[in-house]
Amino acid sequence: MIYLDLFLGFLKVGCFAFGGAYGAIPLIRDIVLSYRWLNDEALTYMIAVSESTPGPIMVNLATYVGSSQAGFLGAVIATLAVVLPSFLIILLVMVLLKNTLKNKYIQAILRGLKPCVIGIVLATGAYMVLGNCFDTVSTLKVNLQAIIITVLLVASMFSYKHFAKKKLPPTLLIVISAVMGIVT
Amino acid sequence: MNILLDLFLTFVKIGLFTFGGGYAMIPMIENNCVERKQWITHDEMMNVTVIAESTPGPIAINCATFTGYKKAGFIGALVATLGMIVPSFVIIYLISIFLDNFLELTIIANAFKGIKIAVGILILDAAKTMIKKMHKKKLPRAIMVCSCIVMLCINLFAWNFSSISLMLIAATVSLMIFVLNGASEQKGGAKK
Numbered sequence: 001m002i003y004l005d006l007f008l009g010f011l012k013v014g015c016f017a018f019g020g021a022y023g024a025i026p027l028i029r030d031i032v033l034s035y036r037w038l039n040d041e042a043l044t045y046m047i048a049v050s051e052s053t054p055g056p057i058m059v060n061l062a063t064y065v066g067s068s069q070a071g072f073l074g075a076v077i078a079t080l081a082v083v084l085p086s087f088l089i090i091l092l093v094m095v096l097l098k099n100t101l102k103n104k105y106i107q108a109i110l111r112g113l114k115p116c117v118i119g120i121v122l123a124t125g126a127y128m129v130l131g132n133c134f135d136t137v138s139t140l141k142v143n144l145q146a147i148i149i150t151v152l153l154v155a156s157m158f159s160y161k162h163f164a165k166k167k168l169p170p171t172l173l174i175v176i177s178a179v180m181g182i183v184t
Numbered sequence: 185m186n187i188l189l190d191l192f193l194t195f196v197k198i199g200l201f202t203f204g205g206g207y208a209m210i211p212m213i214e215n216n217c218v219e220r221k222q223w224i225t226h227d228e229m230m231n232v233t234v235i236a237e238s239t240p241g242p243i244a245i246n247c248a249t250f251t252g253y254k255k256a257g258f259i260g261a262l263v264a265t266l267g268m269i270v271p272s273f274v275i276i277y278l279i280s281i282f283l284d285n286f287l288e289l290t291i292i293a294n295a296f297k298g299i300k301i302a303v304g305i306l307i308l309d310a311a312k313t314m315i316k317k318m319h320k321k322k323l324p325r326a327i328m329v330c331s332c333i334v335m336l337c338i339n340l341f342a343w344n345f346s347s348i349s350l351m352l353i354a355a356t357v358s359l360m361i362f363v364l365n366g367a368s369e370q371k372g373g374a375k376k
Contacts, residue, residue: 006262009208012348013238015240015243015350016240016347016348017241017242018239018240018351019239019314020242020305021242022245022310022311022314023324024242025267025307026335026347027347027348030346030347030348034346041300044299044303044304045283045287045296045299045300046283046298047306048296048299048302048303048305049276049278049279049283049362050301051303051306053272053275053276053279053324054199054200054201054202054271054272054275055199055200055244055268055269055271055272055275055276056199056204056209056242056243056244056245056268056272057242057271058241058242058244059272059273059276060275060276063272063273063276063277063280064276064279064280064283067276067277067280067281068280072277075273075276075277075280076273079272079273080249081255081267082241083240083241083245083265083269085241085367086239086240086241086245086246086249087241087245087249087261087265089240089241089257090235090239090245090246090249090250090253090260090261091249091253093235093239094250094253094254095253096237104362105359105362106238107362108242108358108359108361108362108363109355109358109359110238110355111308111319111324111328111358111362112327112353112354112356112357112359113322113326113358113360114318114324115318115323115324115327115328115331115351115352115354116327116331116351116354116355117267117314117331117351118311118314118315118328118331118332119327119328119329119331119332119334119335119337120331120332120347120350120351121307121310121311121314121333122308122311122315122330122332123333123334123335123336123338124307124335124336124339125304125305125306125307125309125310125311126308126336127336127339127340128303128307128308129301129304129305129308130302131304132300132301134361145297146301146354147310147324149297149301150301150305153301154303154305157305157309160233167200167315170306171188173302173305173306174299174302174303174306176296176298176302177298177299177301177302178296178299178302179298181287181294181295181296181297181298181299181300181301182291182294182295183299
């Protein structure tokens with residue numbers, strides 16, 4: 001049943017999303033693609049929309065996937081499922097287990113989880129960037145337009161950081177990229 | 185004003201005005217909950233951020249649940265967390281209704297050709313920031329490199345293996361290494 005699938009799928013995301021929104025994107029991608037809820041293209045658009053609208057990115061993605069699969073009720077279920085684990089865990093930590101997180105075994109587990117999440121995020125980002133530059137990864141057919149946009153975007157990020165001494169805001173990068181997509 | 189209503193409205197405001205999610209929301213939460221309302225202290229706020237890093241889920245939700253519970257118990261936690269979600273939910277729900285029609289416009293489709301690229305770069309950049317903050321030791325580095333390679337293979341060759349299993353393996357390996365090291369130290373072995 002779709003409601004149950006949405007609930008369990010996003011509960012899993014909520015349970016394993018260490019490292020904030022970017023840590024959650026590979027998980028959401030995994031689950032959304034394996035259930036065939038959205039294709040890679042549609043999901044990428046939605047990541048951009050979640051980045052450019054207010055609120056936690058994970059919640060935005062859950063609401064969108066839920067709504068696209070099962071309307072309003074689907075959106076409610078997916079959204080609640082994604083926040084439920086962190087809600088319960090924080091309550092548990094505050095009420096019962098004040099020192100759990102300092103436990104040496106828990107710390108050992110976390111020391112394994114965190115670098116793993118970083119590896120997963122790195123691989124996902126690299127795969128997405130490469131996937132854009134080559135039309136099909138297996139034949140390595142080059143998409144010149146995408147490569148030009150990639151180079152220009154990276155260059156603008158670096159020059160902004162160099163001159164403004166701070167990071168280019170993600171929303172601004174998305175706006176620049178949209179303009180480039182239209183112009184080229 | 186009623187504390188529950190105040191909690192709800194404050195978190196609705198935070199949810200409505202913070203773009204980018206995650207760490208981008210922390211200054212806004214700090215400004216409202218610590219400085220203006222004085223619901224929690226600066227130290228507590230630092231603590232939540234640390235807890236948030238060690239627990240799964242959106243950081244903003246962790247902060248909302250913590251602050252709500254601190255001020256008004258379970259109901260407070262519930263109200264603050266819901267307040268945090270409501271703006272995102274309403275905005276994204278409205279967008280989701282119109283997005284499909286929206287994407288059929290040629291100009292939007294072209295714009296998304298560029299946006300798609302930006303999203304990949306943003307994720308890669310997030311990974312770079314995470315690597316910078318990582319412990320510069322052998323074990324975390326090894327785990328990071330191995331997970332990265334496995335995850336790339338999963339993507340490239342469509343391996344039927346989920347990232348969650350990968351995380352469980354990494355956690356188990358790290359725990360076992362810790363336990364084994366501890367055991368050898370107790371035997372008097374000064375292995376480091």
